Amino acid sequence: MDFEPRRWQPPADVGLVGPFAVNEDLRPAALWDTTGVGPEDVAIDSAGRAVTGLRDGRIVRFDVTGGRPETIADVGGRPLGIEPAADGDGFVIANADLGLQRLTADGRVEVLANRHRDREFMLTNNAAVARDGTTFFSVSSHRWPLSEYTADILERSATGTLYRLDTNGELDVLVDGLVFANGVALSADESFVLVAELGSYRIHRVWLDGDRAGHTEIFCDNLPGFPDNLNLGNGLFWCAFPRTRDRLLDATLTRPRVRSIIHRLPPRLQPQPSRHGFVVAFDDRGAVHANFQDPTGRVALTTTAIAHGRYLYVGSPSEPTLAVLTLPDRLAR
DSSP: OOOOOOOOOOOOOOOOOOOOOOOOOOOOEEEEEESSSSSOOEOOTTTTOOOETTTTSEEEEEEEEEEEEEHHHHHHHHSEEEEEOOOOOSEEEETTTTTEEEEEEOOOOOOOOSSTTTTSSSEEEEEEEEETSOOEEEESEEEEEEEEHHHHHTTTTOOEEEEEETTTTTTEEEEEEEEEEEEEEEETTEEEEEEEEEGGGGGEEOOOOTTTTTOOOEEESSSSBBBOOOOEEEEEEEEEEEEEHHHHHHHTOOOHHHHEEEESSOOOGOOOOOOOOOEEEEEEEESEEEEEETTTSOOOOOOOEEEEETTTEEESSSEEEEEEOOOOOGGOO
């Protein structure tokens, strides 16, 4: 496939200052062995247990106290986003390779959606499920698969899309033209849905109810990292950043030819993310309420975070462990 980079002028990076100031508050997290690699996203089931998908296609479930996880299914492909189903029977899974899936409690797997009209989902990423079963989910790219996800970000193909799958099976586009659409989260009252645009350092809000229904606006912009998965937990929206902003990378965004050269380099010679763990919690106005970081790399390449009760569960696409942090009282429920 031809690589066709587009020019973009990113906003100036203000760095890790103010509400995003560097700290080591994430570093003390316990590390739970997943028996695999890459707990990209985490869901909490009705019994309060953490459930995650691994690189080898397995879905594993931990006891509330940790320990060796139980494998509950193998969904094939690469499961990324995972959400409890609205009826409590299993999970909805955003599978990068196979589309949006449903995993039932008895282990059956079915595909809910893997294309829209003539557009195949190349990289299904994250989801949020409403109380009535309506599912909102992101497709990061309609051009590049997960194995070449950096090509989509470098190219800025802007084929990322937020979809809504109604309970009658109707599939609609809510937002398109996104540069690597990623995390999805519904507000507690389901009046709006958020979607992260990783490649443009911002999060969008789509109103679903009221006078502004159908209107899309910027929820937060010019973030100091690449926003990945989004989750609602303990009354806040939790966003994980797998890497902080890179000024050298930003400089290439106005220079398509330079990005074409980078794209042709072997993966080992391309710019690599630092091992800087980074999780932020926002309220429904986009204000920062919590900031947990680990610049030492013990908790690294963070792609998801969800608070449940007294704990924050933090996942990664490449680590063998799930990080579990005891929350301070002000953030616990």
